[in-house]
Amino acid sequence: MKFDAVSNTSMSDINVLEFSGEVGGYAGKLFADLGANVIHVELPGGDPDRYSRPFYSNVPNKEGSLRYLYLNTNKRGLVLDITTEKGREVLLRLIDNTDVLLEDFPPGYMDKLGVGYGRLSRINPKLVYTAITPFGKDGPYKDRLPSDMVCSAMGGFLYLAGIGDDKPSRAYGDQAYMMASQYAAMGSMIALYHAEETGEGQFVDVSIQACVTTALENAAQYYDLEKIIRRSSGGLEAGYGTYPCKDGYVYIMAAMGKNRYLWDPFVHWLIDEKVEGAELLLRDEWAEPAHRKKEESKEMFNKIFLPFALNRNKMYLYEESQRRKCCVFPVSNPKDIYENPQLQYRQFFKTLRHDSLNAEIHYPGAPYETEKLKWQLNRPAPAFGQDTIEILKELSYSAEEINSLLEGGVAIGKETA
Amino acid sequence: MAKKPLEGIRVTDFSWVGAGPITTRFLAEYGAEVIRIETKKRPEILRLAGPYKDGIPGTERSGYYSNRNPNKKSISLDMQNPRAREVVVRLIEKSDLVINNFRPGVMEKWKLGYEDVKKIKPDIIFVTMSMQGSTGPHSNYMGFGATLNALVGFNHLSGFPDKEPFGTGTNYTDHVAVPTHTAYAVVAALRHRRKTGEGMYIEMPQSEAAISVSPLAVMDYAVNGNIQTRMGNRHLDTAPHGVYKVKGERRWIAIAVFGDNEWKTLKDAMGSPSWAEDGKYATNENRLKNQDELDEKIEEWTAAQNGGDLTERLVNSGVRAGLLYDAKEVLEDRQLNARGNWVYLDHPEMGLSAYNNSPLVMSRTPAQLHSPAPLLGQHTEEVLKGLLQMSDDEFNSLKTEGILD
Numbered sequence: 001m002k003f004d005a006v007s008n009t010s011m012s013d014i015n016v017l018e019f020s021g022e023v024g025g026y027a028g029k030l031f032a033d034l035g036a037n038v039i040h041v042e043l044p045g046g047d048p049d050r051y052s053r054p055f056y057s058n059v060p061n062k063e064g065s066l067r068y069l070y071l072n073t074n075k076r077g078l079v080l081d082i083t084t085e086k087g088r089e090v091l092l093r094l095i096d097n098t099d100v101l102l103e104d105f106p107p108g109y110m111d112k113l114g115v116g117y118g119r120l121s122r123i124n125p126k127l128v129y130t131a132i133t134p135f136g137k138d139g140p141y142k143d144r145l146p147s148d149m150v151c152s153a154m155g156g157f158l159y160l161a162g163i164g165d166d167k168p169s170r171a172y173g174d175q176a177y178m179m180a181s182q183y184a185a186m187g188s189m190i191a192l193y194h195a196e197e198t199g200e201g202q203f204v205d206v207s208i209q210a211c212v213t214t215a216l217e218n219a220a221q222y223y224d225l226e227k228i229i230r231r232s233s234g235g236l237e238a239g240y241g242t243y244p245c246k247d248g249y250v251y252i253m254a255a256m257g258k259n260r261y262l263w264d265p266f267v268h269w270l271i272d273e274k275v276e277g278a279e280l281l282l283r284d285e286w287a288e289p290a291h292r293k294k295e296e297s298k299e300m301f302n303k304i305f306l307p308f309a310l311n312r313n314k315m316y317l318y319e320e321s322q323r324r325k326c327c328v329f330p331v332s333n334p335k336d337i338y339e340n341p342q343l344q345y346r347q348f349f350k351t352l353r354h355d356s357l358n359a360e361i362h363y364p365g366a367p368y369e370t371e372k373l374k375w376q377l378n379r380p381a382p383a384f385g386q387d388t389i390e391i392l393k394e395l396s397y398s399a400e401e402i403n404s405l406l407e408g409g410v411a412i413g414k415e416t417a
Numbered sequence: 418m419a420k421k422p423l424e425g426i427r428v429t430d431f432s433w434v435g436a437g438p439i440t441t442r443f444l445a446e447y448g449a450e451v452i453r454i455e456t457k458k459r460p461e462i463l464r465l466a467g468p469y470k471d472g473i474p475g476t477e478r479s480g481y482y483s484n485r486n487p488n489k490k491s492i493s494l495d496m497q498n499p500r501a502r503e504v505v506v507r508l509i510e511k512s513d514l515v516i517n518n519f520r521p522g523v524m525e526k527w528k529l530g531y532e533d534v535k536k537i538k539p540d541i542i543f544v545t546m547s548m549q550g551s552t553g554p555h556s557n558y559m560g561f562g563a564t565l566n567a568l569v570g571f572n573h574l575s576g577f578p579d580k581e582p583f584g585t586g587t588n589y590t591d592h593v594a595v596p597t598h599t600a601y602a603v604v605a606a607l608r609h610r611r612k613t614g615e616g617m618y619i620e621m622p623q624s625e626a627a628i629s630v631s632p633l634a635v636m637d638y639a640v641n642g643n644i645q646t647r648m649g650n651r652h653l654d655t656a657p658h659g660v661y662k663v664k665g666e667r668r669w670i671a672i673a674v675f676g677d678n679e680w681k682t683l684k685d686a687m688g689s690p691s692w693a694e695d696g697k698y699a700t701n702e703n704r705l706k707n708q709d710e711l712d713e714k715i716e717e718w719t720a721a722q723n724g725g726d727l728t729e730r731l732v733n734s735g736v737r738a739g740l741l742y743d744a745k746e747v748l749e750d751r752q753l754n755a756r757g758n759w760v761y762l763d764h765p766e767m768g769l770s771a772y773n774n775s776p777l778v779m780s781r782t783p784a785q786l787h788s789p790a791p792l793l794g795q796h797t798e799e800v801l802k803g804l805l806q807m808s809d810d811e812f813n814s815l816k817t818e819g820i821l822d
Contacts, residue, residue, distance in 0.1 A: 009609075010608065010609040010612050010613060011605060011608075011609075026630070030598075030601060034605060051654070052653070052654050053653040053654050054633060054636075054637040054641065054643065054645075054653065056640055056641070057641060058641055058643070066632075066633055066636045066637060066640065067633055070632050070633070070636060135752050136752070136755075136756050136778065137778075138755065138756075139751075139752045139755040139756060140751055140752055140755065141752040142752075144732055144737075144739075145735070145737045146737070147671070147673035147675075147737040147739075148673075149650060149652075149658065149660075149671045149673050150671050150673060150737050150738060150739035151739075152671075153660070153669075153670075153671040153739045153740065153741045153742065154739040154740065154742055154747075154750070154752075155742070155747065156742045156743065156744055156746070156747035157585070157587075158660070158671065158741050159667075159741045159742060159743050159744075160585065160586040160587055161575070161583065161584075161585050161586045162583075162586065163586075165666070165667060167577075167660060167662070167669065168586075168650075168660060168669065168741060169575060169576050169577055169583055169647065169649050169650055169660075170575065170649075170650045170660070171571065171575050171584075171585045171589065172570070172571055172574035172575045172631055172634065172647070173574070173630070173631040173632075173633060173634075175585075175589075175630070175631075178594075178630045178631075179593045179597075180776075182593060182594065182597035182598065182601075182630065183593075183597055183776055183777055184777075185597070185601050186443065186597045186600050186601045186604070186777075187777040187779065189601050189604045189605060189608075190422045190423070190447050190600075190604050190779075190782075191422070191779060191781075191782070192608070193422055193423075193604050193607060193608050193611075194420075194422035194781075194782055196608070196611075197611075198419075198420065200419070200781055202779055202780045202781035202782065203779070203780040204777055204778075204779050204780075205777065205778040205779075205780070206776065206777055207756060207758075207776055207778075209752065209753065210753060210756055210758050210776035211593070211776040213747055213753065213758060213773060213776065214592060214593060214773055214776055215585075215587065215589060215592045215593050216587070216592075216744065216747070217481075217587040217588060217592060218466075218467070218468055218480055218481040218484070219744040219747075220484070220744050220747060220748055220759075220771055220773070221468050221480025221481065221483070221484055221770070221771060222467070222468040222480070222744060223743075223744035223745050223748060224468075224480065224744075224748065224770055224771040225468045225469060225470050225471070225472075225480045225767070225770060226467070226468045226469070226471070226472045228468065229743045229744055229745060230744070231586060232583075232586030232587075233563070233586060233587060233588075234563055234584070234586065242567075242572065242581050242582060242583070244581075249567075249572075249581065249582050250567075251563065251564050251566075251567035251572060251584075252564075253560075253561055253563060253564050256462065256466070257462070257465050257466035257467065258465055258466075258474075259462055259465060259466075289467075322555070322557075322558045322559065325559070327559060327560060327561065327564055328564075329560060329564035329565070329567045329568050330567065330568060331567045331572045331573055331582045332567065332568055332569065332570050332573060333570065333573045333644055333646070334570060334573075334574075334634040334635045334637065334638035334643075334644050334645055335638050335644055336570075337568075337569060337570050337628065337634075337635045337638075338635050338638050338639050340568075341553075341554055341555070342549050342550070342553045342554060342555035342556070342624070343624070343625075343628075345552070345553040345554055346550055346552060346553050346622075346625075348625055348628070349635075349639065359640075361636070361640055362636055362639035362640055363632070363636065364625070364628045364629050364632045364635065364636075365625065366625065366629075367598050367621075367625055367626040367629035367630075368598055368599070368602050368619060368620065368621050368622075368625075368626065369550075369618075369619065369620040369622075370602050370605065370606065370617065370619050371617040371618040371619065372606075372609055372613075372615060372617040373602075373605055373606070373609060373617070
């Protein structure tokens with residue numbers, strides 16, 4: 001569905017103050033891309049995302065990390081040293097007009113600086129204060145150092161990423177951190193909805209480890225109900241998992257519990273194509289997971305299916321399977337994704353010019369279509385300190401005061417032309 | 418007790434399987450009344466998928482279904498019967514949100530597309546969670562989380578470089594990416610409605626939400642022409658960063674080292690072995706270059722050790738490390754239990770069984786799990802006679818005609 005352009009949205013009155021390191025940037029992005037006013041506060045050392053690979057043109061550059069550029073679209077940037085008294089004064093002025101504060105410091109860090117939730121909520125009782133930490137703000141592991149992989153391991157997600165005795169491999173793209181950021185955005189929005197109605201803000205405590213435990217599919221229940229420790233669901237039985245084809249791999253879901261509605265059309269396709277032995281797969285026992293899990297069943301399935309698959313490309317198998325109401329998907333590499341006909345048709349990828357790089361950067365577009373809350377890509381991620389002076393002026397600091405903050409290293413910013 | 422954030426919000430929930438029910442679970446945790454439309458003629462596929470209580474299959478015994486559906490009501494209504502629509506219309510009149518994750522066209526076939534539903538309830542928020550959007554050559558394609566993950570690159574990019582593409586071993590994007598985005602958009606839409614009186618249409622193309630949370634490889638291709646591939650447990654920026662064997666079957670530890678100081682800490686914890694002093698491990702760039710050997714050396718050291726003891730030792734000395742927990746350990750973990758991460762709800766057929774609590778702890782309006790997953794059709798009578806104020810005669814005639822199955 002296509003919508004008319006809207007210049008601003010009902011979210012334009014939401015003010016978000018984001019102190020994000022490696023974890024929380026996506027939460028702020030979800031607000032910023034729907035029109036909220038998001039200020040990303042960096043400490044003088046800079047957001048660690050600025051130093052992470054990959055970089056534009058493969059050259060490390062504080063303004064060129066693709067991760068930083070992606071996570072900070074539509075935000076304004078303020079560089080402020082909140083470890084100084086004068087820096088905290090700026091923060092306290094900002095808090096009056098802040099609806100949501102997002103941070104991913106170690107637990108208690110802001111309290112130690114004297115600007116924790118207790119103090120800030122006395123200044124602004126409606127404040128929603130969302131803190132993302134590796135294990136939560138309390139509890140025996142609270143002070144352990146963060147790592148995406150460690151949180152993924154201790155949330156039980158990493159264990160699932162392997163078949164049988166295989167060593168697990170972690171999900172691409174720091175997914176434990178991404179999950180926490182998504183939950184932080186959702187929780188912040190729910191708490192904001194509540195705060196606006198009741199005048200009561202609150203503290204939202206997001207544990208990365210706990211977020212990871214929501215991605216275990218049915219593994220916790222497998223143990224709770226059947227005392228079975230499961231790992232990968234794909235690759236265990238015939239007709240469910242990865243199979244090679246002529247130009248790469250496909251992922252097949254023909255088997256699904258005792259359901260037959262994916263299996264039968266798949267087998268009939270093979271029969272129509274005169275694939276040798278395909279009729280055998282119509283026998284009743286193939287509707288039983290226990291049968292499909294047997295080694296000899298998997299071998300037989302491969303013997304029947306692979307000669308057919310190895311002569312066909314992934315895109316052909318994908319499109320033809322769908323025509324026949326079965327489910328064979330391509331295993332796409334990054335080039336395949338970028339060139340995917342569906343995404344291209346929908347013009348999913350967007351470009352935005354970055355003056356600081358003198359380049360156009362390509363981005364994934366909107367994760368959703370929200371009819372009256374237009375998703376927009378208006379401003380590139382801020383260059384380091386780009387909006388510091390503008391924001392200080394909005395807080396009614398005089399020119400002398402601003403100069404003093406800059407000269408003292410409390411704030412970093414450049415006068416724009 | 419404070420008012421729940423979404424108290425008073427009613428959801429007509431046509432969604433099934435993964436991403437949809439998880440979304441409405443979030444809404445139900447924070448106080449929304451979620452009414453699922455199901456049918457005994459064709460129970461939702463997760464009711465027919467394990468695990469089952471005591472391993473005995475049954476539509477009321479699946480833990481796969483139950484963990485996605487606490488706090489909800491279920492009415493059993495055969496939508497293939499044209500008269501079912503009358504019931505749904507009356508429910509929509511009293512709803513704030515209608516949600517489905519069918520392929521494009523199914524709701525329209527029932528004359529329950531957005532344009533139809535808007536006529537029934539002008540300020541409705543209407544959510545459709547298509548696999549790949551409602552426009553474009555593949556808009557009608559069916560798929561599941563696991564197949565979608567292959568399509569959007571998780572499989573190519575996750576796994577070991579010398580092995581087949583892998584992924585996460587789950588229908589990953591169903592569980593977090595799609596439902597959190599949807600719930601976020603829904604609450605933003607509720608907020609919009611409160612300010613303006615207007616409802617809205619929300620479409621969640623699941624493929625596009627999935628790419629939004631794994632953007633870098635495709636950006637790296639579009640911007641730089643690089644085609645990234647899977648790299649096991651390694652990290653583009655730092656080494657060592659890996660999963661290593663410890664004593665026992667299927668036992669591993671994750672160890673992540675960021676920077677020279679942390680490398681020194683790890684070396685100390687390993688007892689300062691001479692191999693680690695080699696110049697080829699002296700800097701992060703060198704460690705990145707020589708990580709095949711580095712990982713082997715570290716694994717030689719971890720392999721014979723007890724994982725729990727080793728983790729304690731490493732964590733206490735300041736190394737980022739953690740055991741790879743299996744489901745039992747996750748359920749028993751003292752940190753997660755200190756947060757109340759697992760809730761045991763008493764279900765009529767399953768008895769007490771484990772549900773995830775919300776991973777968010779909200780200081781004023783915490784998520785509340787008050788009832789287990791519904792039996793199929795458990796609330797048909799309650800909803801129709803109570804909420805919709807149907808007479809006994811009307812109810813019985815719908816029942817006789819098999820519309821309420």
